[in-house]
Amino acid sequence: MPEIEFADLRLHYRDEGTATGAPVVFAHALGSDLRIWDNLIPLLPQELRLVRYDLRGHGLSEVPEPPYAMGALIRDAERLMDALSLRDAVFVGCSIGGMIAQGIAVKRLDLIRALVLCDTAAKIGTAELWQDRIDQARSYGLESLADPTMKRWFPPAFRASPEGQIWRERFIEGNPDGYAGGAAAIAGTDFYSTTARLTLPTLAIVGSEDGSTPPDLVRETAELIKGSRFEIIRGAGHVPSIDKPAETAALITAFLKSIGHV
Numbered sequence: 001m002p003e004i005e006f007a008d009l010r011l012h013y014r015d016e017g018t019a020t021g022a023p024v025v026f027a028h029a030l031g032s033d034l035r036i037w038d039n040l041i042p043l044l045p046q047e048l049r050l051v052r053y054d055l056r057g058h059g060l061s062e063v064p065e066p067p068y069a070m071g072a073l074i075r076d077a078e079r080l081m082d083a084l085s086l087r088d089a090v091f092v093g094c095s096i097g098g099m100i101a102q103g104i105a106v107k108r109l110d111l112i113r114a115l116v117l118c119d120t121a122a123k124i125g126t127a128e129l130w131q132d133r134i135d136q137a138r139s140y141g142l143e144s145l146a147d148p149t150m151k152r153w154f155p156p157a158f159r160a161s162p163e164g165q166i167w168r169e170r171f172i173e174g175n176p177d178g179y180a181g182g183a184a185a186i187a188g189t190d191f192y193s194t195t196a197r198l199t200l201p202t203l204a205i206v207g208s209e210d211g212s213t214p215p216d217l218v219r220e221t222a223e224l225i226k227g228s229r230f231e232i233i234r235g236a237g238h239v240p241s242i243d244k245p246a247e248t249a250a251l252i253t254a255f256l257k258s259i260g261h262v
Contacts (some may be wrong), residue, residue, distance in 0.1 A: 001060060004083050011080055012060035013053035017046050023089040026052035027077060027097030029119075031142070031149060031171050032061030036094065038253055040241040043249035045262045053080055055096070057178020063221045067133075067184030070089040074103040081111050084249050090261055092116040092252065094239060095212065096182055099124070099189055106194045114201040114259050116252055119213045119238045121221045122191040128186035137176040137183070146172050147178075148209050152211030154237040167242065195224045202228035205248065207236030229255065 004011050014034060017024075024044070028036045034052040041050055054061035056068060056076055077100050081089065091112050093101035098120025104113045136144050150159050150168050158164045204222035206215045215232055222230040232250050236244040254261040 001062075003233045004080060006079055009056055009064065009076065010058070010062040011053055011076060013051060013080065013083065013084075015049070016041060017048045017050040017053050018043075019049060021047045023051060023086040024256070024261075025077070025086060025089050025091050025205030026079060027091070027093040027100050028052070028055065028058070029095035029097060031058075031145075031174055031179050032239070033168075033170070033174075035059075035170070036239050036241050039245035040249050040252075044253060045256070047120075048256070048262055049086075051080075051084060051086060051094040054260065055100075055178075055182065057096065057175055057181045063175045063178045064181065068181035068194065068222060070099060070103060070185040070189045073100050073182075074107060075187055077104050078148050078169040081108075087111060088113040089136070090114045090116060090256060090259075092118065093120060094118040094241065095120050095124070096186055097206065099191065102191050102198070105198055105200060109200070112200065114255075114261065115198075115203070117202060117204045117218070117221065118240065118248075119210050119218060121213050121217045122195045122224060123189065124213060124217075127187045128203045134180040134183050137179045141172075142174050142176055142179060143172045144179050149162055152237075153239055155209045155235060155242055158237065158243045163242075168203075192224065195221065198225045200225075201225070201255075201259045203251065204228055204230045205240060205251055206230075206232055207238060207240045207244065208232050208234045209236060210238045212238045
């Protein structure tokens with residue numbers, strides 16, 4: 001499995017598609033891993049270079065001691081892209097991954113030519129809300145958060161399906177320290193003023209049934225970026241790449257074609 005070793009961190013990633021293709025980088029949601037893109041990647045144009053990675057504290061990446069700062073998560077993405085020579089990339093981020101996308105676009109516009117912000121916002125929740133979840137994760141484990149998280153993430157029919165149960169199990173199998181670290185990063189992030197300075201091509205996507213970042217919140221963030229596009233996927237939840245991959249792939253592919261990335 002491909003990994004990159006930095007002095008302070010080991011990151012796990014997958015590099016798929018065409019090695020010489022235009023790059024697209026994917027960052028996943030809190031409490032998940034790069035597998036949220038499993039159903040999406042095969043539906044995208046395979047002439048692209050499709051790079052996805054596990055955030056620190058998640059999946060097969062290293063788990064530093066929490067809390068994490070959003071700046072550190074952005075720096076991780078930046079170092080990964082530099083190490084893999086990814087330039088003029090489209091950055092696709094879901095939830096916390098979308099916050100990383102906003103941050104890296106502000107910091108390193110030389111790396112990013114466009115954004116796909118999926119079920120995310122410039123600010124998500126309150127410090128108190130995230131502290132409650134951090135305390136619960138570290139005291140009682142991720143199983144104590146599983147049911148309310150799945151309720152926010154997926155519509156009822158999907159939650160009850162075998163695939164929905166798989167994602168519940170994957171959430172529980174995650175590392176509580178990694179979850180707590182990422183939650184602390186979200187708690188400390190307010191990108192309203194910086195995201196409002198962005199002018200690069202941006203597609204914002206949200207599931208109509210998203211209980212974590214509802215459509216109005218995502219729309220509000222999209223409206224900060226001049227010329228952005230906003231799309232609602234009907235019947236999808238917080239992670240449309242899982243429960244509505246075909247619809248998500250179609251929107252992303254059309255966007256990539258519209259900006260000449262494929």
